[in-house]
Each structure stands twice: as structure tokens, then as C-alpha cells.
Amino acid sequence: MRDRVREARADATREMVIEAAWDLSRREGLTGWSLRQLADEVGLKAPTLYAYFDSKHAIFDAMFCQAWRALGELSATWPVDTDRPRASLRAGARSWFAFSTAELVRFQLMNQRIINGFEPSPEAYAASVASYEHYTAQFAAVGITDQAHLDLWTAMCSGLASQQLANDPGGERWERLVDDAAELFCNHVGLPPDPPLMEQG
Amino acid sequence: MRDRVREARADATREMVIEAAWDLSRREGLTGWSLRQLADEVGLKAPTLYAYFDSKHAIFDAMFCQAWRALGELSATWPVDTDRPRASLRAGARSWFAFSTAELVRFQLMNQRIINGFEPSPEAYAASVASYEHYTAQFAAVGITDQAHLDLWTAMCSGLASQQLANDPGGERWERLVDDAAELFCNHVGLPPDPPLMEQG
DNA sequence: GTCTATACTGTGATAGAC
DNA sequence: GTCTATCACAGTATAGAC
Numbered sequence: 034m035r036d037r038v039r040e041a042r043a044d045a046t047r048e049m050v051i052e053a054a055w056d057l058s059r060r061e062g063l064t065g066w067s068l069r070q071l072a073d074e075v076g077l078k079a080p081t082l083y084a085y086f087d088s089k090h091a092i093f094d095a096m097f098c099q100a101w102r103a104l105g106e107l108s109a110t111w112p113v114d115t116d117r118p119r120a121s122l123r124a125g126a127r128s129w130f131a132f133s134t135a136e137l138v139r140f141q142l143m144n145q146r147i148i149n150g151f152e153p154s155p156e157a158y159a160a161s162v163a164s165y166e167h168y169t170a171q172f173a174a175v176g177i178t179d180q181a182h183l184d185l186w187t188a189m190c191s192g193l194a195s196q197q198l199a200n201d202p203g204g205e206r207w208e209r210l211v212d213d214a215a216e217l218f219c220n221h222v223g224l225p226p227d228p229p230l231m232e233q234g
Numbered sequence: 235m236r237d238r239v240r241e242a243r244a245d246a247t248r249e250m251v252i253e254a255a256w257d258l259s260r261r262e263g264l265t266g267w268s269l270r271q272l273a274d275e276v277g278l279k280a281p282t283l284y285a286y287f288d289s290k291h292a293i294f295d296a297m298f299c300q301a302w303r304a305l306g307e308l309s310a311t312w313p314v315d316t317d318r319p320r321a322s323l324r325a326g327a328r329s330w331f332a333f334s335t336a337e338l339v340r341f342q343l344m345n346q347r348i349i350n351g352f353e354p355s356p357e358a359y360a361a362s363v364a365s366y367e368h369y370t371a372q373f374a375a376v377g378i379t380d381q382a383h384l385d386l387w388t389a390m391c392s393g394l395a396s397q398q399l400a401n402d403p404g405g406e407r408w409e410r411l412v413d414d415a416a417e418l419f420c421n422h423v424g425l426p427p428d429p430p431l432m433e434q435g
Numbered sequence: 436g437t438c439t440a441t442a443c444t445g446t447g448a449t450a451g452a453c
Numbered sequence: 454g455t456c457t458a459t460c461a462c463a464g465t466a467t468a469g470a471c
Contacts, residue, residue: 084454094471
């Protein structure tokens with residue numbers, strides 16, 4: 034009972050620390066802040082952070098886990114309309130692209146090995162795997178199961194997002210190409226055209 | 235005269251330091267080594283490095299510059315056969331992919347913002363721009379000038395390379411998709427099929 | 436001119452008092 | 454759980470030998 038309360042308080046503190054870490058990362062870069070700075074942000078001393086996290090890497094691990102869980106939850110909202118596979122893929126691509134380009138540091142943490150020596154924990158890795166499985170399941174629903182096709186798709190999407198973030202942050206130079214890329218891909222895998230939408234009136 | 239000799243010696247030392255920095259980066263990661271370690275590698279003391287480079291960032295800058303110059307030189311060797319634009323693009327893509335995936339740390343330094351606070355100097359930036367212009371010129375030679383098309387191509391290629399490096403280092407899971415990607419792209423921009431090759435005999 | 440020696444500030448991390 | 458004190462190491466900079 035007491036333990037539950039204590040644990041909940043500790044969880045809340047952990048949450049607060051992670052939120053502050055995201056904030057600092059946005060301002061100073063993912064590797065541009067120290068534990069002393071982070072502690073200052075939440076009104077603690079640096080060693081106290083070790084009561085909540087084993088190391089600085091453990092904080093990154095929690096952030097990594099949170100980011101992949103967020104993507105997993107987002108991808109659960111993508112409705113797959115098997116009658117309109119092309120529209121479904123296009124919508125999924127747009128949604129993924131918007132998520133990925135919304136936060137540079139999140140993209141870096143999820144997709145690039147920007148923190149030297151950081152390896153996600155098994156738990157954090159599982160979150161990323163779960164997200165990927167969500168994605169494969171939705172492709173399977175429209176008949177795309179070939180690993181090479183999935184790999185080509187991940188490459189195209191990640192390339193568009195990383196170029197957008199690196200060369201036109203905040204713009205839409207590569208965002209505009211998402212639909213083209215989706216169509217290219219659909220043609221490549223031999224998806225039939227979606228049936229025409231029946232407009233009412 | 236004396237100055238020339240001295241300058242040449244200094245250049246040779248700089249070269250040696252940069253080579254050692256690449257070596258350390260391969261072993262420990264781009265951000266995984268200190269100036270003291272680097273100095274040890276070349277038989278100097280850390281402060282001595284400041285006789286050759288203004289700062290650690292200046293060393294990264296020299297590496298960045300070297301890497302982009304190497305790509306620029308490589309792309310100068312890509313022959314563009316205007317009679318066979320598809321084969322030319324395919325060959326260029328393969329060559330670029332091989333270069334990019336050959337060294338993880340080089341790719342990170344060139345294409346990802348892995349070193350916090352590092353901005354390439356105007357000279358180093360110019361090297362990357364020169365490389366890019368080489369690339370646009372070769373596309374122009376086969377009639378591809380639309381910025382959106384060039385952007386789509388850079389996104390596809392960089393996506394393939396980064397996925398290869400991140401998820402199958404040393405393998406060929408994404409390398410196998412390079413030809414497919416090139417063909418997709420050629421279809422998209424409306425390149426005609428290459429004429430059949432006349433085999434002799 | 437190039438080096439060694441040294442010092443300054445800040446880092447992640449640990450030990451132990453309370 | 455939170456703190457003070459401390460550690461080894463980092464990047465950086467200067468003084469001074471030769």
C-alpha cells in the first residue's frame with residue numbers, strides 16, 4: 034500500500050525527468066546537455082537522478098522506449114481499407130512522415146545511432162519491434178508480404194523523412210514527395226488501382 | 235623555401251592526425267574518443283594538436299571535407315552514357331551506395347548531425363556542394379532536371395544506405411534493392427528503356 | 436615554431452551522512 | 454531519497470623550455 038504510493042510518486046518523478054530531458058534535447062541537442070543541467074531543470078541535484086535512473090544511458094533508454102511506444106500507438110490508429118489499399122498506404126505514409134519529422138531529436142534517437150555506446154535495452158528494443166510488427170501486419174492486410182518490398186518501403190520513407198529534417202527543417206520540400214513515393218511503390222508491388230470514389234450528389 | 239618545407243611537414247602531420255582520427259572513430263565511434271587519445275595514437279601530447287588544428291571541431295571539419303572530396307572524386311569517374319541513361323543511373327547508384335555503406339562513421343559524419351554543435355566550415359560545406367553539383371550535372375545530362383525528381387532520388391538512395399548501415403551492417407539486404415529503386419525511379423521520371431545491348435558473337 | 440607541463444572548468448558516476 | 458564531497462576524465466588554454 035505505502036509501496037504503491039511511493040512507486041507512483043517515483044514514476045511521476047521519472048516522467049518529469051524524461052519530459053525535461055526531451056525539452057533540453059530540443060534546445061541543446063540530444064547530446065548537448067549534462068545531468069547537472071537536467072537536474073537543475075527539475076529542481077534536483079545531479080546525484081539524485083541516480084535514485085531514478087541507473088545512468089544517463091538509462092534516461093535515453095526511457096526516451097527511446099517512449100518514442101517507439103508513441104509510434105506504435107499512432108500506427109494502431111491507421112485504418113486499413115482493403116478495398117482501397119493505395120489510399121491506405123498513402124495515409125499511413127503521411128501519418129508516419131508527420132510523426133517522424135515533427136521532432137528532430139526524436140527521429141535521431143529512434144533511427145540514428147547518435148549517442149555513442151547507447152544500445153536500447155531489451156524492453157526498449159521490444160517496443161520498436163512491436164511497432165514494426167504493427168506495420169508488417171498492415172501491409173499483410175493488403176497482400177504485401179515480400180520482405181524486399183517492406184524493406185524498400187522503409188528505405189523510401191526513412192529517406193524522405195531524414196532528407197526533410199536535414200535539408201529543409203520545418204519545410205515541406207520532401208513532404209510533397211510522399212504521395213509520389215507511395216504511388217511508385219504501389220505500382221512496383223503490383224497493387225491494382227483503387228476503385229473510383231463515388232461522390233454523392 | 236624553408237617555409238615550404240615546414241609547411242609540407244605540417245601538412246603531413248595534419249594528414250597523419252586525420253588518419254588516426256578516422257581510425258579511432260571506426261573503433262570507438264565518431265564521438266567516442268578524446269584529444270588525449272588521438273594524440274597518443276600519433277605519439278604527441280594533446281596540446282600539441284592545437285598547433286595543427288584550432289579545435290576538435292576543426293579536426294571533424296577536416297574529416298568532413300576529406301570525405302566529401304572523396305565522394306566528389308568518385309562521382310567524377312561515373313561515365314554518363316546518354317544512350318543508356320538507365321544503365322548510367324543504375325551504375326551511379328551502385329557506386330554511391332558502395333561508397334556510403336563502406337564506412338559507417340564516414341556516412342554519419344557526412345549525412346547525419348552526430349556531433350553536437352558541429353557546423354562545417356564554408357570550405358568544407360563547399361566540398362559537399364561541389365559533390366552535389368556533380369550529381370545534378372550528371373542527371374541533367376540524361377534530361378532529368380526537375381528538383382522534385384532529384385530530391386526523390388536523394389531520398390531513396392540515402393534511405394537505402396542508412397537502412398543498410400543501421401539494420402544489416404556488412405550485409406546486402408538493402409544493397410539488393412538498389413537496382414529496383416533505380417528502375418522505379420527511371421519509370422517515374424519517364425526515361426525510355428535503354429536499347430538492347432548487342433552481344434558480339 | 437614546436438613541444439612539455441600544468442591548470443581551469445565541467446562531465447558522468449560513486450560513497451556515505453542524514 | 455536527497456544531499457555534500459569526491460573521483461577520474463574530458464576539452465581547452467597558457468606559460469615556458471629548447
